[in-house]
Amino acid sequence: MTDTTSLPAGPLIKGKLSRDDLIMRGGMMVIALYLVVTLAFPLWAMLSKSFSTYRIELSQYEFQVSDDNGVFSGTILNGTQLNTETGAYTDQELSTGSDGRLSVTPFFPDFSFRSPVMYKIRNTVPDGRFLIGSNLQKGTDWVELDSNTFRRVQLRPIKATGVENFANYFSTPALFNSVKNSIWIAIVSTIITVTLAFWFAYALNRSCMRFTGMFRLVAMAPILVPSLLPGIALVYLFGNQGMLKELLFGASIYGPIGIVIGSVFFTFPHAFLIISTALAISDARLYEAASSLRSTPWRTFWTVTIPGARYGLISAAFVVFNLVITDFGLPKVIGGQFNVLAVDIYKQVIGQQNFEMGAVVSVVLVVPAILAFAIDRLVQSKQVALLSARSVPYRPKPHPKTDRIMLIYCSMVALFIVGMLAVCQFAALIKFWPYDLSLSLNNYQFDKMDGGGWGSYFNSIKMALLTAVIGTSIIFFGAYLVEKSNGFKTGRALFQMFAMLPMAIPGMVLGLAYIFFFNNPSNPLNAIYGTMAILVICSVTHFYTVSHLTAVTALKQMDTEFESVSASLKQPTMKLFARVTVPVCLPAILDISIYLFVNAMTTVSAVVFLYSPKTTLASIAVLNMDDAGDIAPAAAMGMMIFYTNAAARILHLIASKGILSRTQAWRSR
């Protein structure tokens, strides 16, 4: 008898790939390549930028000075030596950015551009560089210049790799303080938001109060506006000329208070959704057991309700933390002198043109963002394991007193949300706050303001539509390929990893990384810089992960044997995809597209570095008009985004219902 305990030697069977296998692997490679180019490469470019240091190496230059007759004595002067003698530049001045330039005349105290003295200059190393006017001089040959030309000589820095940027960052208190500020703000906002959202979700899921549908709707409203809109509302309420300024008792809304209130507003729906899901899946049998053991409601709350929802709470906390710490729009509008990381990136890049330092701050910001993201993923994977098929859904019983308290509480939260939006709408319609309170539509004449006018609004719609259509196609198809193709395990695992990465990358960081990567003249993709294309690509990549997960969840519910059946019937997999997969997953596909549309309409952080005068966007216009002091038009534009998104949602709802009733007839028995 032959040995059956181990595989015999000899060649293994190597499967022949079918046409479908090739198409699917090819498709997967294309989408993986898309992710590499739009995500991995830019991030790599940013990382290497953060480690790039630029320094003017004086020792690499030599000079000669003639007498008044233009005769050179032959004495050669070294740059370092000259600087030591004259003390012209401090060491810090020699550390510079990629655009650094250094004039050489301070080395010569007797220098006058009218004198007949001649000067010679040369590089001592072949890769040394200096400018005469705008002409770059390389090589080690001596260049003889008259004094009038010599004053136009500028030394250029040498690029090196090192951690100096980081050392510089951590030794500059003004910069380093932002880390503390950001974390502090994020923690406080997280605690407040999660607490508010928990009780709100609890009231909606566990009490018999009325109007739950309406409250659910209101709770989701902040998702439809850019994160900086609550900032504008707060300026109107508590700013220097605010309606309720006295309520702050002299404290300023510009700073941590404003950021926290605004953050609570815009992160509330995210926390509410997660916690609500966690509370909805609780098992009624546990409550029956608790009441049969005569547990007090308070004890039941702490031993059943909270443990059941703990994964939801933890997950919500990390999501909110991540949203707050990476948010740019809100602290930009209401932060005042209170610096946070995301705004620092913007200031370094746009304000000071210090790209290296912008990259450094980005790297610093990515660390807490990735940590929060990783923990959230871990927690969410445990949440799934909690679901059991035998769970009995909990049905709350009427409890007039509690129900009334819950109703009052929810009304207050709803009032906060609706109030913020109403203030913005009100402000947009007032002629000139606070002096002329008559209503007018003047603030809607965007063309008279900074920010690109109505054009940016239509650009935004175009961008959001393109993002929704292109993004949904790429993401759903990519998810299908990675879920349903055979073999190719490493490739698929790698693809999954790439698909998860965007969630961990803050928008500011992604946008900045795009500058470094796509604005590089030697990049063949340089042409898309400054176009609509880069905005769409950036948005698709930025919001890839959530969409991908939605698609994967929907695809996992499909019978795994559909592809096998189709192959056995000798039908191309793409026919199955078009005829069965897409129609069955249509609800998920519509969800992905509306998610992409709404986010593309409201995003500020990712695109703030990437728009051009031709591709201004509504959300950026809000930012720029606010920056220019046109706060009322900014509020008006912010509300336009709100109404557009609300309309898109309603359209989506109608379309879903219409399409579902036509194509999903099979769902009903």
Add this chain to the structure above:
Amino acid sequence: MLKKTSPGDLYLSIQDLWKAFGEFLALRDISLDINEGEFICFLGPSGCGKTTLLRAIAGLDLQTKGTVMQDGKDVSNLPPSERDFGIVFQSYALFPNLTIEKNIAFGLENTGRSKSEIAVRVAELLNLVGLPDQGSKYPAQLSGGQQQRIALARAIATNPGLLLLDEPLSALDAKVRVHLRHEIKELQRKLGVTTVMVTHDQEEALAMADRIVVMNHGVIEQVGTPTEIYRHPSNLFVADFIGAMNQLPAVAGDAETLELGGSILKCEPHSLQKGNRIVAAVRPEDIIPHGEGARSPDAPDVITTPENAFEVLITEMEFLGSFWRCRLSHQIFGAKELIGDFSINAVRRLGLEAGGQMMIELPRNRLMAFTPAEEG
């Protein structure tokens, strides 16, 4: 499909097939020949490799080593789309958003058939599976059994040379299952299509298969017709897995005897070494009940006829509807009890009752000797 073979010829040949999942060997050196028109069942406990073998035949999960020849052609490394088979899964895998007609027509499209030809073929198939007027419904509107028939119709629509059934009946109610297994068998006979079915239900395999392939731990334990497998299991695993089997520790005697608790009993011929520890096995329904009257009047203590007979104590009786299950004890069984299934008639005729004595016979051609499991 044009076939080179005719009924009874070799159609599917599997040689030296191995499948490894990392370190784990799911299939170990499997060789098997299947003839044209045969109905074959892969039977075994879960995890025995039967589904893995089916998927290797289909090309859905390629084997690590070994060849699969189908209809004289080496298909070992071909993807499923280049092989010739239809398949039915336990989950039916009907496309939920397509009507029954569209589901069945799915494989007929793009094959050069005109729309009307397809419609005719679909109607024919719906008739064949006995659901002629359900074509415009969606799968969710049909019962499980009906859905499985549609899955079957879809699988045979293109007249594949090989039909693969992966636990097709497991998701159905017991009654529907019995009814449908009969129908599938009928259909298979009518079409004459070579069929391989995977099942863990021995009753299903016994009722449907022309030949059963019993598998365990990635190897084939025995191949044979249902009666061969049942009557002459080649080892203790098969004996135990198919039907019920009493097992008693014993010692091998010469070629046709074994020693049970000191008594020499006649048994089926075996090739076990004399004196080795063995397992004596007999099925409950093969034990023959005898009345007191069968005892020899000359020497009341010694039972001479019938052979292999002894007097046992009935410790317990359980009424199972169509028969009685009795627990029988005797000193030569040791601590173990023998289970005997006796007809209601016999129980009434012999007046059997718990606590009473009865005479049983272990027929020599039904008493088998096996190597104990640890060594097998």
